[in-house]
Amino acid sequence: MPSSVRVKTLRIDDLDVAGDEQQTIFDVAIEHDIPIPTLCHLDGLGAVGACRMCLVEVTNANQTRLQPACATPIEEGMQIVTNSPRLQEYRRMILELLFAEGNHVCAVCVSNGHCELQGLAQSVGMTHVRFPYHYPQRSVDASHRRFVVDHNRCVLCTRCVRVCDEIEGAHTWDLMGASSQTQVVTDLNQPWAEAETCTGCGKCIHVCPTGALFEKGHSVAEMHKRRQFLPYLRAMREREL
Amino acid sequence: MKAARIAPPSDDKRWRVVDATMRRHGYHAHALIETLHATQESFGFLDEDALRYIAATLGVALSHAYGVATFYRRFTLKPRGARHTCVVCTGTACHLKGAPALLDALHRRIDNDPTNPPVSIMAARCLASCGLAPAVVFDGKVVGNLTPDLTIERIEKWLSDES
Numbered sequence: 001m002p003s004s005v006r007v008k009t010l011r012i013d014d015l016d017v018a019g020d021e022q023q024t025i026f027d028v029a030i031e032h033d034i035p036i037p038t039l040c041h042l043d044g045l046g047a048v049g050a051c052r053m054c055l056v057e058v059t060n061a062n063q064t065r066l067q068p069a070c071a072t073p074i075e076e077g078m079q080i081v082t083n084s085p086r087l088q089e090y091r092r093m094i095l096e097l098l099f100a101e102g103n104h105v106c107a108v109c110v111s112n113g114h115c116e117l118q119g120l121a122q123s124v125g126m127t128h129v130r131f132p133y134h135y136p137q138r139s140v141d142a143s144h145r146r147f148v149v150d151h152n153r154c155v156l157c158t159r160c161v162r163v164c165d166e167i168e169g170a171h172t173w174d175l176m177g178a179s180s181q182t183q184v185v186t187d188l189n190q191p192w193a194e195a196e197t198c199t200g201c202g203k204c205i206h207v208c209p210t211g212a213l214f215e216k217g218h219s220v221a222e223m224h225k226r227r228q229f230l231p232y233l234r235a236m237r238e239r240e241l
Numbered sequence: 242m243k244a245a246r247i248a249p250p251s252d253d254k255r256w257r258v259v260d261a262t263m264r265r266h267g268y269h270a271h272a273l274i275e276t277l278h279a280t281q282e283s284f285g286f287l288d289e290d291a292l293r294y295i296a297a298t299l300g301v302a303l304s305h306a307y308g309v310a311t312f313y314r315r316f317t318l319k320p321r322g323a324r325h326t327c328v329v330c331t332g333t334a335c336h337l338k339g340a341p342a343l344l345d346a347l348h349r350r351i352d353n354d355p356t357n358p359p360v361s362i363m364a365a366r367c368l369a370s371c372g373l374a375p376a377v378v379f380d381g382k383v384v385g386n387l388t389p390d391l392t393i394e395r396i397e398k399w400l401s402d403e404s
Binding site: 165171172173174175176177178185186187188189197 | 289292293302303304305306307308311312313314
């Protein structure tokens, strides 16, 4: 064990825990079987802290702040609450906003039954959406031989962008526009089939939490995502280091 | 990382400005925004050829260049139709000092004009000229402390020059 690893001690939900200083609150919580809901975070990909589902109450030096567990490194003496009425309320609100701003129709979706957005909504007890639905006009690109992107179901978690950049190294995906006009694009917002940097590896399909990216030939509720490659690649990289 | 140099999309002399900008920044990927600005200023807009050329030269992904070019309202991918532009700042300071009234007045003057005046009205988040609030950029020139009447006066000057 190299002596350069600094251990920090903190408290998560009345449990005294310790972790390596490079770990995030989320990493340490998972190691101790403390569940924190996530949407944009995926083990093996860089953290962006975009979805705010993993917000936790962090008290440090008598100040309590809400911080994303996936993107906050641990600090000595942190007091963390991962589940409180306030956090539950915020998480439910975030999900309701996601549902209101896209066109999420589970009944006709390829990912029905194994969708992370749907699963989160169930787990936080979301029974209805209190905000007016936007019903945005969004497109579907089925130009690719094997894959389809349905922007109606996209929650802009950027997992596809990160896996394409960090793992595949193609960087075919990125975000365009700002605020409500934001969407994922392939290359210069071309039809996917014409995006010359795409290697057709399909990693983006399998990291997508919803039915926004799926393989052709799957009907309602038939799209299962396989992500075994991510922890594998991460373990291999860590071994090389 | 220096990307292999490629030739500009055409022998248009304006590419020299773009090239000089990239060279000044050592062809680093972080020169992207600066280069897009230089291109936008030289050509008036960013077309696909320009984005491809800049992305390849700076070694950034096409989708990344496209993302940056569409994120900022200052960049346009199509030539602007109007001969004059009028950008109203809608940042916090300008908003409080009456930017909505300026926008309102401009839209009332331009939108309902049957002669279809050659002015495009845009809104920007913050011009970083909060001391001048409310501020408007008339064809690239920032003018502050405006009222709806003063704003329309400026527009009328353009319109009378046109006719």
